[in-house]
Amino acid sequence: MSDLKATRAFDVSAVAAELVSIRDLVRWGVSYFNQAELYYGHGMANALDEAVFIALSCLNLPQNISESYFDSRLMQTEREVILRLYQRRIEERTPAAYLTHEAWFAGLKFYVDENVLVPRSPIAELIENRFQPWIDPEQVEHVLDLCTGSGCIGIACAYAFDWAQVDLADISTEALEVAEKNIQNHQLQEQVTAYQSDLFSALAGNKYDIIVSNPPYVDAEDMAALPDEFRREPELGLAAGDDGLDLVKVILKQAANHLNPGGILVVEVGNSQYALEQMLPQVGFYWLEFERGGDGVFLLSYEQLEEYQHYFEQWN
Numbered sequence: 001m002s003d004l005k006a007t008r009a010f011d012v013s014a015v016a017a018e019l020v021s022i023r024d025l026v027r028w029g030v031s032y033f034n035q036a037e038l039y040y041g042h043g044m045a046n047a048l049d050e051a052v053f054i055a056l057s058c059l060n061l062p063q064n065i066s067e068s069y070f071d072s073r074l075m076q077t078e079r080e081v082i083l084r085l086y087q088r089r090i091e092e093r094t095p096a097a098y099l100t101h102e103a104w105f106a107g108l109k110f111y112v113d114e115n116v117l118v119p120r121s122p123i124a125e126l127i128e129n130r131f132q133p134w135i136d137p138e139q140v141e142h143v144l145d146l147c148t149g150s151g152c153i154g155i156a157c158a159y160a161f162d163w164a165q166v167d168l169a170d171i172s173t174e175a176l177e178v179a180e181k182n183i184q185n186h187q188l189q190e191q192v193t194a195y196q197s198d199l200f201s202a203l204a205g206n207k208y209d210i211i212v213s214n215p216p217y218v219d220a221e222d223m224a225a226l227p228d229e230f231r232r233e234p235e236l237g238l239a240a241g242d243d244g245l246d247l248v249k250v251i252l253k254q255a256a257n258h259l260n261p262g263g264i265l266v267v268e269v270g271n272s273q274y275a276l277e278q279m280l281p282q283v284g285f286y287w288l289e290f291e292r293g294g295d296g297v298f299l300l301s302y303e304q305l306e307e308y309q310h311y312f313e314q315w316n
Contacts, residue, residue, distance in 0.1 A: 012087065016079035022059070023070040025079060026051045029086045039227035042095040042118040043103065050096050054089065057100035058082045093228035106156035111181050115174035116149040117237045121214045121268055122294025127156045131210060134299055135264050139209065140164050144258065146199065146213035146251065147171075149237055151179030151192070153212055158191050167206065169197040172236055199247065200254045207260050213251060214268040217296075219244035222271060244272030245279070253312040256305035263302045270296040283308045 019025050029051030044050040056063055058081050059074075074082075085099045097103040097118040103110050105119035106127050112118055130137040140161045145154030148168035158166045166188075168179050176194050183192050195202050218226070218238040230238070240246045248269055255265045266288075269276055273287065273296040285298040300308075 010083075010087070012080050012083045013076075016076055016083055019079055019083075020073050021071050022055055022074065025055055025074070025082050026070065029055070029082075032086055032090065036090045038089065038093070039229045041120075041227070041229065042097055043120045044096060050089070051086070054085050054096050054100060055082050057096075057102050058085060063104070092232075094232050095229050098232060103150070103152070105152040106159075108152070108156055108159065108186070110150050110152050110155070111178060111185060112150050113178060114232060115172065115234060116178045117214075117233050119150060119152040121153065122288075122290040122292065122297060123153055123212060123214060123266065123268060124156065125290050125292055125294075126212075126266065126288065126297075127153070127160050130160045131264065131266070134301075135210065135262070137161065139262070142206075142208045142260075143167070143210045143212070144169065144203070144206070144208040146211060147215040147237075147247070148179055148194070149175050149214070151182045151194065153214060154179075154192060155182055155186055155188060157210070157212065158186075158188050162191075164191075164209075166192045167203070167208075168192060168194040169199070169203060170194075171196065171198045172234070175234070175237070199250050200258055203258060206258055208258055209260050209263045210266070211255055211259060211263070212266045215247040215251065216240040217244045217248060217269045217272045219272060219275070240272070243275045243279075244269070245276060248272070248276065249312070252300075252305070253309075255300075256302060256309060259302040259305065261302055265300045265302075265305060266297065268297045272296070273298070280308075280311055282311055 019028055030047045033047035088099055095118050097112050098114050101111055103112045103119045106124040141164050143157045143164055143166045145168045148154055148170045151168050154166045154168040170176050176196055179194050183189055197203055216238050217240050220242045223239050288297045288299055
């Protein structure tokens, strides 16, 4: 493979005839991806992770399978399926999760397509710890996942608080179809309810112990500079105005009306953290730290939202 053009033009059947094992395919895929200078940011750290993920997903094998399986010989048809997805990963710059319709969050498997963001939020770590020490898990009865997308955050919360009711809310009907599919896949129809809602608009009267949200928060400058892989994701799930805070402002203004006393609001704002701190220096945002990496996630209690409400009311 002397150049990227030659890499793109490879004959799937011919290459499949030369590669025998999973290990062969993964090694070839890593070289292929590195040469193409792909961008990784959808739960995969590098070309090796992505090549392994695609191969094992195509073979319906678990991602944590023993390395001894990598020497397994594959059928020609199996090799061709994997190679075609490798080729699409290059030509389309499509994230692996969309190619396989599979993503993992908080140790759980989710269906995804290009109507939702690929799950990758550090909030998974909070859910696994049941939001301790900021709330008593035994007191949690009602959780809201606002701007739910695939439903991964809310569904993970349903596992963490298996006695609690969980609501999912999103403005996108296409995203809610994905969320409903995941509710059914996890057999949580009795515990999890999805609402089409522009933020809190369809949730009048609903009160929660935890409101958690990964809303759109990419500012205009960052949107213009996004790699091709991120442009495959729905713009509705990313773009949030010039400063990245269009939706966060509304959430801060209205959240107290939907929280129970003692409840908490957790919101991911990513790189827009700095714009938010500059806009509201008086507000004591608690910026969470994560053992597995990630930042730009704040926590406010119901009582803090009430205390700072007059600052949030300045926004029209």
